[in-house]
Amino acid sequence: MNAKQRDRVATVIIDLIVAAVVGILLFLLVYILSAGLPHVSWKFITGASDPMSGAGGIGVQLFNSFYLLVLTMLISIPISLGAGIYLAEYAKDNWRTSLIRSAIEVLSSLPSVVVGLFGFLLFVVKFKMGFSVISGAVALTFFNLPLLTRNIEESLSAVSRSQREAGLSLGLSKWKTEIGIILPVALPGIVTGVVLSAGRVFGEAAALIYTAGQSAPVTNFSDWNPMDPASPLNPMRPAETLAVHIWKINTEGMAENAAQLSAAASAILILAVLLFNLGARLLGNFLYRRVTASK
Amino acid sequence: MLKQYSFEKTAVQSFDAQTTLALKTEDLQVFYGANHAMHDANLGFPKNQITALIGASGSGKSTYLRSLNRMNDGIATVTGKIWYHGVNINEPNVNIYEIRKHIGMVFQRPNPFSKSIRENIVYALKANGMKSKADLDERVETSLRGAALWDEVKDTLDKSALSLSGGQQQRLCIARSIAMAPDVLLLDEPCSALDPISTVKVEETLLELQKQYTIIIVTHNMQQAARVSSQCAFFHLGHVMEYTSTGTMFSNPQIPVTQDYIAGSFG
Incomplete structure (x- = not known):
């Protein structure tokens, strides 16, 4: 076999692998959507579910998923941004830094059920935060931190050293250089990380069962005062998310049409994730264009 | 095999009191850990002239240059004195950010920010703390004119700087430096990544800029040093071997190692 043939064989193999991956993905998407979408109605998307059987709509759960995501991101993005900047720019290359890095890796490999039980014992019971959106958000932050920190660190490190030198040579402080010059260039990579971790938050169930709870009390969507117990924005109320709801319908639900309900809810979940990804990318590209003046 | 040259005999000029020096180093030493990269550099840079630092790779000329605006902080240990307006700026308590505003730097590879052309200059x-739009616009125009780039980019100031050619990017970097209104401009092989035509443009720009700035340029290219500089320092393995007017350096070098380098025997 000469170099040209070898090249061709390798290309074919790589193409096949890619095709397999895309094929599996498409199959799952088509399967979930075709099984679920016929049972989706506007009433299903916006309606409330029956607390006992799980039958009915998923309106509250859908809102809870988004709300939990936003809260989680509000907590985890600033922390991981700080940690990522520290690791990429300020940390010296010594045993302490590698200890931090290993700790982050260990954190990322914790089973979600362990994180859930930890959150339950610490936040829900010990700190008396109860089954609540905020307990769930803090627990999910534990998932997000390693992924996001690592991702932000790598995105920042990938920006050329010469950009840093340019900033410093103009008399800009290290911090100003980092925030004003390096961060904008690293933005697309960071957005990718945020999207990936958001997907995890949307799909997470095990950790949330113990922290955000399995009940979705009827909320009053005309009351937007976060202090009111019935307000959807109240972070102290229990909040069953869509993923937890799907799990519940299938395990504890007593609805007659449980299979259809969960198929429909899964289809909505998938669509929500896709929409979120798309939105985050558009926003990221828009921001990137604004700060870098590129097309 | 590189010939062994003695570091004992050097020919480094000093300037009399009449010559105004923009910058001067006294016994400047640079260490990368245990590696002694620069030995006792005693050089003065006359105001409003171009001084070229020449020498082979690894001769320490870039290391020396980067010490002058403290860009080696945190990378290397620099001892000795750097006199700037009667102040030794190689002291730990000197505000390095302030120093770098007065001593600008342009690097080997063009490194414009990934921002618009205008934003590169005004950032x-x-x-x-410069806020007034009129002031900023004026500074954009004067510095781009100073770097001989204005006519090429005046209609596309809001386009990305990365869309410019390499030569234009390097002139933008020069404009970005002079926008800070420095005294001294350090250039670290500014043309090594550029094509000949862009190089000519940058050189013309430098000759024009020396009316207002003191320029120190590191270059690999002896023809370039001969074309643009009025003083020339030759570095060899971390030692300043010879420092004299450019004319003398190329017509009548004093030290054997300089003679060999100018004649093209090594480097």
Whole structure:
């Protein structure tokens, strides 16, 4: 076999692998959507579910998923941004830094059920935060931190050293250089990380069962005062998310049409994730264009 | 095999009291850990002239240059004195950010920020508190004119700087530096990544800029040193071997190692 043939064989193999991956993905998407979408109605998307059987709509759960995501991101993005900047720019290359890095890796490999039980014992019971959106958000932050920190660190490190030198040579402080010059260039990579971790938050169930709870009390969507117990924005109320709801319908639900309900809810979940990804990318590209003046 | 040259005999000129020096180093030493990269550099840089630092790779000329605006902080240990306006700026308590505003730097590879052409110039100015749009616009125009780039980019100031050619990017970097209104401009092989035509443009720009700035340029290219500089320092393995007017350096070098380098025997 000469170099040209070898090249061709390798290309074919790589193409096949890619095709397999895309094929599996498409199959799952088509399967979930075709099984679920016929049972989706506007009433299903916006309606409330029956607390006992799980039958009915998923309106509250859908809102809870988004709300939990936003809260989680509000907590985890600033922390991981700080940690990522520290690791990429300020940390010296010594045993302490590698200890931090290993700790982050260990954190990322914790089973979600362990994180859930930890959150339950610490936040829900010990700190008396109860089954609540905020307990769930803090627990999910534990998932997000390693992924996001690592991702932000790598995105920042990938920006050329010469950009840093340019900033410093103009008399800009290290911090100003980092925030004003390096961060904008690293933005697309960071957005990718945020999207990936958001997907995890949307799909997470095990950790949330113990922290955000399995009940979705009827909320009053005309009351937007976060202090009111019935307000959807109240972070102290229990909040069953869509993923937890799907799990519940299938395990504890007593609805007659449980299979259809969960198929429909899964289809909505998938669509929500896709929409979120798309939105985050558009926003990221828009921001990137604004700060870098590129097309 | 590189010939062994003695570091004992050097020919480094000093300037009399009549010559105004923009910058002067006294016994400047640079260490990368245990590696002694620069030995006792005693050089003075006359105001409003171009001084070229020449020498083979690894001769320490870039290391020396980067010490002058403290860009080696945190990378290397620099001892000795750097005199700037009667102040030794190689002291730990000197505000390095302030120093770098007065001693600008242009690097080997063009490194414009990934921002618009205008923003490349005004970003650091804004960070220093310049707010008025009129002032900023004026600074954009004067510095781009100073770097001989204005006519090429005046209609596309809001386009990305990365869309410019390499030569234009390097002139933008020069414009970005002079927008800070420095005294001294350090250039670290500014043309090594550029094609000949862009190089000519940058050189013409430098000759024009020396009326207002003191320029120190590191270059690999002896023809370039001969074309643009009035003083020339030759570095060899971390030692300043010879420092004299450019004319003398190329017509009548004093030290054997300089003679061999100028004649093209090594480097």
